[in-house]
Amino acid sequence: MEGKKVEQFYTPPPKLGKWEGFRVFLWNSETGQFLGRTGASWAKILLFYVIFYAVLAGFFGAMLTVFYQTLDPNAPKWQLDKSLIGSNPGLGFRPMPPASNVESTLIWYKASDEGNFLHWTRELDKFLEEYQKPATSTNDAQKRMMCDYGKPPAPGKVCDVDMSMWGQCTKKNKYGYNKSAPCIFLKLNKIFGWKPEYYNDTKNLPGSMPDDLKDHIKQEEHANRLDTVWVSCSGENPADVENMGAIQYIPRRGFPGYYFPFINTPGYLSPLVAVFFEKPKYGVLINIECKAWAHNIIHDRFERRGSVHFELMVD
Template sequence: MSEKKEQYYLPPPKLGKWEGFRKFLWDSDSSQFLGRTGASWAKIFIFYIIFYAALSGFFAAMLAVFYQTLNTKTPKWKLEESIIGTNPGLGFRPMPPESNVESTLIWYKGNDDNNYKYWAEEIDRFLEEYKKAGQTPGVGQNKVICDFNNPPAEGKVCDVPIKDWSPCISENGYNYKKSAPCIFLKLNKIFDWMPQFYNESSSLPDNMPEDLKNHIRDSNKPNELNTVWVSCEGENPADIEHVGPIQYIPRRGFPGYYFPFKNYEGYLSPILAIFFERPKTGVLINIECKAWAKNIKHDRADRRGSVHFELMID
């Protein structure tokens, strides 16, 4: 008597590639779509909804805790404790095109309107914040008109009037068409930094330009000596010879009533215009401008407390 053999598993029929793919997409025998039944897909879908909801909630909670430690108006690390430090730098405008982002050369043809137009438009863009309507004191802004006898009150900021800076005005094309251009300077902002002014003749440093020393000594308004002074000159003897006379508009520095920077709403960095009256044309002129205060250190290699640019007018 032969034993009856039981077969517990029958191998699936061999299917071709296309038939196997169709069966994977939808198996009518087991009602499976992509290898899972409807109930299986529902369970995994609900699992991932709960999982990602919990993950998002955890991330949002951690982000909320993190923002509780931040102050949008005041940095956590200031002055010596910050990466920026306590030594502000100078910036200049207009800047060369983005295609020459590493360049500091201002080069144009004074007799070509289209050529110098770029530089004038760059200054217009830079001064846009200073020209915006509605920023005039007395029209609901927290800006006030300041002078050395009337510094801003707590929470107020000083206006930076630029309308009467002729010839360094937009209507005049900032004098570029006359081959006597205006370059604008600004002091970089450092929160809570207060300059230590050179307001005594005996404290003037040896390396300060003589014309600036004389300007400070000849001042008959002691309170106006509370200024971060600015000097611009050619870097080398040939540059000094070619740069020609320079005017500082509206004054030779940044008034002390703009400091310290407290990040109050509407604050604008003080600026001034450097007017080159008769620079020599056809030659490259290296120019270095420095800001002067007792707590501003100068380092030409790192451009600390100073800025360098080149001027060339064809």
């Protein structure tokens, strides 16, 4: 019958079971589709993502390259007052308490029990390991030289730390921990480019400076050793002063000026001062505060600026 429209009806696909539908989704043999896509479709989408992530990685790499062009690998971009750490160095002490008690500043041990004080001597062994290396052991060590007042390091060289002048505070003597006369090592925190302003005028020393340190500085004036960041340690309270007993500063009472400034020269070693406690009172907790002294070191006990606090207890 001409002119008569042939009506076509949509025939729904056959109903498939759950597992049968899943099998067809994985691979449809009639259409050649895998996971709902033909091979050509999968090739196109994979090519798109390869190009997309390649461009993204290239852009990120280019931006990173541009960023690194603005940095000096040997010096921080922001220094001294422009940096986060500022220009006021603090003091650090060694040995440190165990990692399980990282917030503690207590050095507590029993001198008669080697297993009890072994942690502290091992910590010092580890800390001083870099200082013990001979000048021929590493390239960095070969850049070290013995300096003195009036004899600063040569260009490209750094000052060595002479470990032969440490008296009781040596590994051989177990740093005095076996004799209830421990050594605590102090170091000035490194700040790139920081130069100390020394107390070269012995007639205008600060009133807050301990009298014994003032007398020591006046004695050092005759030896032309005033270019030093001085160190003082004392008990925080009158009872602590009495319980602390006599102390010695080894090898000298401060950090010599020829170690400054720190400019990240390979092989650089921070200068050290060992505080030798000759006979602290047994079984008593002693609060001790040590300070570094220079015109441009500000002391703040609450924020521990220019100083360090620790407790000592020997049983």
